Amino acid sequence: MHDVAAAAGVSQATVSLVLNSASGSRFSEETRKKVRDAVNRLGYRTNAHAKTLREGVAGMIGFIGDTVATTPFAGAIIEGAQQRAWEDGLLLLTVNTGGDKELEAASLDTMLSYKVAGVVYAGMYHRRLDVPEALTGVRSVVLNSQDRAGRVASVAPDEVKGGYSAARRLLDAGHRRIALINIESLESELPAAVGRYEGYRKALDEAGLELDPDLVRFGTGGEEDGYKYAMELMTSGNPPTAIFCANDRGAWGAYQAVSDLRLSIPGDVSIVGFDNQATLAPFLRPGLTTFELPFVAMGRRAVELILQDAEPDGRVELMDCPLIERNSVTHPKEMP
Amino acid sequence: MHDVAAAAGVSQATVSLVLNSASGSRFSEETRKKVRDAVNRLGYRTNAHAKTLREGVAGMIGFIGDTVATTPFAGAIIEGAQQRAWEDGLLLLTVNTGGDKELEAASLDTMLSYKVAGVVYAGMYHRRLDVPEALTGVRSVVLNSQDRAGRVASVAPDEVKGGYSAARRLLDAGHRRIALINIESLESELPAAVGRYEGYRKALDEAGLELDPDLVRFGTGGEEDGYKYAMELMTSGNPPTAIFCANDRGAWGAYQAVSDLRLSIPGDVSIVGFDNQATLAPFLRPGLTTFELPFVAMGRRAVELILQDAEPDGRVELMDCPLIERNSVTHPKEMP
DNA sequence: TTGATCCAGTTATACGAATAACTGACTAAA
DNA sequence: TTTAGTCAGTTATTCGTATAACTGGATCAA
Incomplete structure (x- = not known):
């Protein structure tokens, strides 16, 4: 960003303000063009870590699953979560623990050190589970399962x-x-x-x-x-x-x-x-x-709960399983 | 870290040096204990962004797939990649593009702004594909497919x-x-x-x-x-x-x-x-x-190529598909 | 004419960690 | 006694970004 500022002949602060265009039309069109040109010329890309360091929260959401990725029909749950996250420009930091509690704790710790905006804790099948302690204080949502203690918001099929x-x-x-x-x-x-x-x-x-x-x-x-x-x-x-x-x-x-x-x-x-x-x-x-188990929809919803303004409470949100009509049902023989 | 230093009655630099214990026995056992105690008491956790900002490279690897997560039998590929990454303490930043080139470019850009240590570019099925331009200059590996241009290292089934x-x-x-x-x-x-x-x-x-x-x-x-x-x-x-x-x-x-x-x-x-x-x-x-298509092994190998010291060249590494013996084969009738 | 307000930027600082370079006290060799 | 060397830490600086606070000049109303 310093390089961009130098190339554009303005101060670093100007570059930052122009790029984030927060202050509306504070700068002349001319200055803004100079900055944009310099950015393109140098192929400048913002450093997300510096930004996060300054702002306190990263543009990432943690996704912890026991074996979601390897469960054939549940990969869609990641897909849904990632889709929704990306709509807000966030990426997913994913870990499959395979049920290993030690790995779970360690990777969760690493995620928190990355200041994720929240953590989705997904179960591979619908059950009541205990949420790891480290999640207290972090915005989190249980996905495809329910928090046994009822403290963390949960999203599950109805x-x-x-x-x-x-x-x-x-x-x-x-x-x-x-x-x-x-x-x-x-x-x-x-x-x-x-x-x-x-x-x-x-x-x-x-x-x-x-x-x-x-x-x-x-x-x-x-x-x-x-x-x-x-x-x-x-x-x-x-x-x-x-x-x-x-x-x-x-x-x-x-x-x-x-x-x-x-x-x-x-x-x-x-x-x-x-x-x-x-x-x-x-x-x-x-x-x-x-x-159909609404994996994509559930994944989306879980991320949405993390992104929303209000802190989610421990409610369980049940989502509809849509009927997929094919050809294995008809009237019984006795029926006219 | 400042808080820890204050609580332990030492300087911030001391805390850093003790925690990373790089300088061997530079500090007295007493000081080190003070630091460790303060860390535990305060529940201190290092800020990965500050560290990355200082060091230039994050402890994350980007994983871009077209539809890997939703392809039922290929979720294992992520599993393998993540396993190997975690062995070196790294996490996976994953994106499924669903083939959307715009999303691919944008998310790749975000990944690079996070200074990932490398990028795994995975295809959902084995084919020859074109690697996005933005990957030039970044350490990257094509997974379950082959780089048509032959520039990027590839890992695929034999x-x-x-x-x-x-x-x-x-x-x-x-x-x-x-x-x-x-x-x-x-x-x-x-x-x-x-x-x-x-x-x-x-x-x-x-x-x-x-x-x-x-x-x-x-x-x-x-x-x-x-x-x-x-x-x-x-x-x-x-x-x-x-x-x-x-x-x-x-x-x-x-x-x-x-x-x-x-x-x-x-x-x-x-x-x-x-x-x-x-x-x-x-x-x-x-x-x-x-x-069996060696998804886990391929995922592991791709990450390994990213982690190794030497810059990987454009070679295609073919991996064996192991025989899974069940009961559908026997001798032909004519055979004695 | 004076004070207030706006304009188009700049300067200075904080975020949290790593580390090069330094310091002051002590020890050991010549 | 001097000089060099070790020990146990500390000080100062760096990474890249965002933003509060400032500046010097122009405009405007009273």
């Missing part, structure tokens, strides 16, 4: 509404016997499992249907369980006309079971998934109707 | 060797009629397609086998083509005993075709894939024997 909408989609198509192949036993308190189940029950209840325990199964979330339970359900005396699989991998297993039974989807049984797994759901035959 | 190893794996199992379902027509100059094909031919040639053009098909890389070509191949008068699918998605299609034909894998036909797509290959029945 699992209940997702489960509700899934069941609702099938009810609206005319189904009355709707099975659920859930992700995991409810004892785990996995919000995805608990929430989607709750939404499913709510939708059935609203439709005046009794919950049939025979139609609800709990697996591990793997496709083997999807296969096993779909097989059981479809070979039982009173099979369902539709299955809501609480994750796409389970749905894949269900597809295989239905195929092995020489039945067709959606002719013999409608299937709704959850997750909209990009490498799976669109490629199944028929394409799987499912719900 | 496609030829990969194709060779795949064909070799089948030859070693005793196969002599080995089909290839390639990713794309060769006109595209896609290194993955060209290279894997070349390796395939080389292996056949070494084994003294003539290349049968009927056994080589070129598709789009989608599973529909895998299905279509596998169906054609297996229903022809002289079907292959093994198929090398140059990508896992194609292999998936082939699986479906084989299943529809009431044939079994690997009993009736062995299949080898490529990519080791995490959400697919392990979950197929039987598990798909395939080759």
Whole structure:
């Protein structure tokens, strides 16, 4: 900047003031042109560190994830966060800890030494987690999870509404016997499992249907369980006309079971998934109707909470999982 | 740091020298203890910007990708880069441009204003690309792609060797009629397609086998083509005993075709894939024997080239794709 | 004519750390 | 006793930017 000032024949302060044009038309057009020309001629680029040193806060946001980057379907969460940050000219300083608490603490420390404007603390799957202590005093947001202590603002998918909408989609198509192949036993308190189940029950209840325990199964979330339970359900005396699989991998297993039974989807049984797994759901035959986890939107929202003026409180913000309509749902056979 | 110095009753310079302990045992143990105590008491954390301002280079590496973060199987590339960077205490400043050249230029500019130690320029798939001009003068490495101009060092998968190893794996199992379902027509100059094909031919040639053009098909890389070509191949008068699918998605299609034909894998036909797509290959029945793109290793290596003392030259460094053995390969039926 | 106000800049300083160069006290060799 | 050398720190300066406070001249209202 000194060089620019020298080249333009003005003082360093003038260059700074012209470039940041804060003081409106304080300088003559002539002077401003001289400065701009010198800047271009020298290819001057401001030193962000000097600026930060002066201003106290960097144009960067820290992003800490356990394994977000390697979780196939969650990379989008970084994408969303970065997009939103860039809209305000900020960059993302990212770290994947892989769950290593020591690395987490150390890298967080380094981030703070870089005076990041805030920290996004992302979980690879929706759960209740404990936020590292070092985050107190720093503006931060928990992403795709919830702060167990309820102190830090959190952004997570609305699992209940997702489960509700899934069941609702099938009810609206005319189904009355709707099975659920859930992700995991409810004892785990996995919000995805608990929430989607709750939404499913709510939708059935609203439709005046009794919950049939025979139609609800709990697996591990793997496709083997999807296969096993779909097989059981479809070979039982009173099979369902539709299955809501609480994750796409389970749905894949269900597809295989239905195929092995020489039945067709959606002719013999409608299937709704959850997750909209990009490498799976669109490629199944028929394409799987499912719900998308709003990774991009959540990433955006988390950064937005950091950028906003007001200090965010410990609220949990739940975001809608949009329905991705494909071809695995139709009316049940009995329906006219 | 001034506060620490005041609390410890020494000068700021002393604090700095003690903390960086560069000058060995220059200070008495007593003084050093005073300083350490004050640091702990005040929770002092160094200001990275002041340090960078003084030293000229930040402890950060820029990572620019077109869509790496959203490409499901390539998130690992960031993971690898970040791991290696952290081993030297550096953080990654990441940006996904989504192919937007304007965003790319602007964010690169911001990165440079942060005095990054170097820039990793990653492509989402292996291709020849043009490096942005702004990178000249900055230490940089092209990752998962190659600099068309050959000026910037590049790290990419060894496609030829990969194709060779795949064909070799089948030859070693005793196969002599080995089909290839390639990713794309060769006109595209896609290194993955060209290279894997070349390796395939080389292996056949070494084994003294003539290349049968009927056994080589070129598709789009989608599973529909895998299905279509596998169906054609297996229903022809002289079907292959093994198929090398140059990508896992194609292999998936082939699986479906084989299943529809009431044939079994690997009993009736062995299949080898490529990519080791995490959400697919392990979950197929039987598990798909395939080759892994060394994303983590490549990410690590790219950062290593940036960190090493010597300025990297424009060489292309090709990295091995390891064989992931599962259950889709066995001896051909004719073999004893 | 005088004081107030505006104009178009400049000067001086702070941000926080690293380090070259210095200091004053003590020790050891000649 | 002088001189050189070590020890344990301190002083002063640098990095690049933003901005508060200032300056000297012109304009304007009373």
